[in-house]
Amino acid sequence: MGWQGLSMQVPPAWNLVAYGGDFKAGSLRLDNGEFQTHGVLGVDIRWIPIKGKVTDADIEKRLTQYLDSITKSAKRQKIAAVTQVKEVQDAKHPERLGLRAFTWKADRKAVGRIWHCGECGRVIIAQVLGGPRDDFNNLAADVLQTLDCHPVDSEWRLWSLYDLQTELPADYALTGKPQLMNIYVSLPFARGTSLDTVTVEQWGVANVQLRGAYLDQWFREKNKAVEGILRYTASEGEMHGHPVLALSGRRWGLSYWMSQALQQIGRLQKPATYFEARIWECPDSNKIFLVQSFSRRPQPEVVDEIVERTLCHG
Ligand SMILES: [Zn+2]
Ligand SMILES: [Zn+2]
Incomplete structure (x- = not known):
């Protein structure tokens, strides 16, 4: 835990x-x-x-x-x-x-x-x-x-419930409403008072979720609502012995600017337009993992490290 x-x-x-x-x-x-x-x-x-x-x-x-x-x-x-x-x-x-x-x-x-x-x-x-x-x-x-009240590594914080085990940089705090269920866990984080966010999601029964679809198809389908404002390139990496789909790009479009960015500019806050996502399927645990980040500066290394610290099987 x-x-x-x-x-x-x-x-x-x-x-x-x-x-x-x-x-x-x-x-x-x-x-x-x-x-x-x-x-x-x-x-x-x-x-x-x-x-x-x-x-x-x-x-x-x-x-x-x-x-x-x-x-x-x-x-x-x-x-x-x-x-x-x-x-x-x-x-x-x-x-x-x-x-x-x-x-x-x-x-x-x-x-x-x-x-x-x-x-x-x-x-x-x-x-x-x-x-x-x-x-x-x-x-x-x-x-x-076994209870420790503060992490040994002060840079990273462990978040683990419902057999999701991940770690986030210590300046990210849980924000909004996490979803905690056996078949779906979603933990939304924000960095301080900035607009930087990271969401870690885990789906159980990956085979049912995917129904034979490829991860990129599945992601596009799932993200339909925001797909239009994202511009990214996809590449494939590897982590935990599985292929990992890496998406890297930015978010565009008026809707983000109108709803968030413009208001924040008024408060002299930099909009978080840089987008990173990592998606992988773990056949051993029959789960899908998705780590998504929006940030003011590109941070692919941070997202990769979160993925590395998100354990998917034994
Ligand atoms: Zn303590
Ligand atoms: Zn795995």
């Missing part, structure tokens, strides 16, 4: 159920979707920015507030909640300040951790949640141990 600078290894059966916010403040929840015999098992991560100097006591206070809210809502359901907090040492992450391990048990059970990260400046609350009588302490410890 990779999201908003966080990364974590979770069991393959855990899928996204909710997300919100941005890099600064947000939340993410993944679970195994099992409602029958046992309660769902999954992980819930929240991150919030915190200003100024943070002391151990501040973290302790936040955790106490959180656990109090659990106790209160349990009380309303006439359940006695049990909570526990422990100070822990983590030699592997000296940047984690005020680190505490906690557990709570009410209508559900949670095993979690909270810390303030001196590196990414966020307070992270991560907890593995399950049924109140389920024993998942070891699993929780294993999962929480």
